Amino acid sequence: MVEISIDEMEKARKRIEGKVHRTPVIQCEAINKIAGTTVHFKCDHLQKTGSFKSRGAINAVLCLNKEKGDKCKGVVTYSGGNHGQALAWAALQCDIPCCVAVFSNTPQLKKDAMIGYKAELVYSGNTLGEIELKYQETKAELGYDAVEPFNDVGVINGHASCAAEILEQVPEADAVFVAVGGGGLASAIAMYVGEKRPDIKVYIVEPEAKQLKPYLEEGNLPDHDTINTIADGIRVLKVGDLCKEIFCKYSKETIISVTEDEIRKALALIWTRTKQRVEPTAAVSLAGLLKLEDKPKNPVVILCGGNVDLSFVP
């Protein structure tokens, strides 16, 4: 059984090389002036399917195929957006079927993207409980393998390729800022950077309603399963158990909470100054940097996705 480890992360990186982009790192003088430091934007909104999710999805599918000898029968997941697109794309690359449980109210644009990658969609109600149930039923019915959105070993190992690229592209980095939702990307970055370059601080940035720190410390969670935030990619309240373990080890003291207004302002800055049309979730990391009083000298800010409706205005 594959585990989450630096060794497996390195293997994953080799496995997916050439299948995903090595995304560029850009700078923007106007934002450097505003932040009072040199901000290195890691552009994962320019990744295949428009988000970092393709890294983990393609690694997970390739690992499943290997496990099964040649090809697995199919993959199944649940997703309101980017993970569903990424998994559908990854399955299409490997020529295996993919089924995604989506919310009834998932935007048509996102459903169309999944269908464009030949995924079959099944529809659930609009709560996390309902979509997880639909997903479990579908999985049992089809006999496909599961690739969960964040709490998945193959996914987390694949996402770490983003951190590996950052260490090569910005060797002078002294901090990395990453948004947290279910925790797949953030835990991969925290662990990989924490082990390979412990001198670099990894800041985990959350919308303030998430309250990750008390959860890591006391394990208590509110009753609801999502939070209300403009950052629609990270509305899930709970981080995955695999991710939680990593955060407890590496990130207890480096969590930053940002307000909705701070996210909106950071998004407006990215749109107007860098001309990059990222999604709201991608602005959370910059909001975290801007909030920090003592700015690092060479912060890396991960722009995690660019899938945003045409009509959206910050």
Place this chain on the structure above:
Amino acid sequence: MVEISIDEMEKARKRIEGKVHRTPVIQCEAINKIAGTTVHFKCDHLQKTGSFKSRGAINAVLCLNKEKGDKCKGVVTYSGGNHGQALAWAALQCDIPCCVAVFSNTPQLKKDAMIGYKAELVYSGNTLGEIELKYQETKAELGYDAVEPFNDVGVINGHASCAAEILEQVPEADAVFVAVGGGGLASAIAMYVGEKRPDIKVYIVEPEAKQLKPYLEEGNLPDHDTINTIADGIRVLKVGDLCKEIFCKYSKETIISVTEDEIRKALALIWTRTKQRVEPTAAVSLAGLLKLEDKPKNPVVILCGGNVDLSFVP
């Protein structure tokens, strides 16, 4: 007196080297599929001040300074947007004063950008006639040198650096698509590419209301001085006299007219697929390529600017 020539264009390129960006060329698989060819996007929306205008503005200011021995007294222009920002920025780089005549209804965001580059603004009414009058009055009063938005030798020679980069970055190019307003960029591209690589077709793309072809052929112009188009950077009806001469020589047979709907669709494609937040004018060139029946194999599409209000939706 400096003229418009390939030799002066080469000199301009050396003069402004290191002062403006060599902007990247990007591709997008999704758009390649839709266009049925390999589209090379030249990203001048990532140029200093967010548009190609900085190329010509800085060259014009540097030439004026040289002419005057060391420094000119100041520069003056009229502009509803990008040229004003570019000239203000260029003047600030050279530490000389800049005055821009703007429309009373120029968006505050654009006025703020010019003020941010230390320009002095003077306000006119909202027609081209009124702004040109205000500009002439201001020029006489201050004794500053004029740097007109498009009908200026230094500006056109400076803009040609965009074409020179394209020829180096995409040697396999067989066509270039560029939007036309006053004609500064389009004429620079048409002439430079026409002389250096006559095997490459340069397509001049206009909003259909412009009617450039009959104007070049018969010299007739409608009464109004602007056209009604979503592409706010190219609302001026008439091309500059210097530009007209170049178009007559190089571009009479390669003008493409696109509808407003075609511009909107191209803009939506660029936003959602490339994740580049360009301004509406920058989508005109792609609209031209998409309209062309026989697609070139390696078209270069110039994304000319990225200065668009936050609230704008295609």
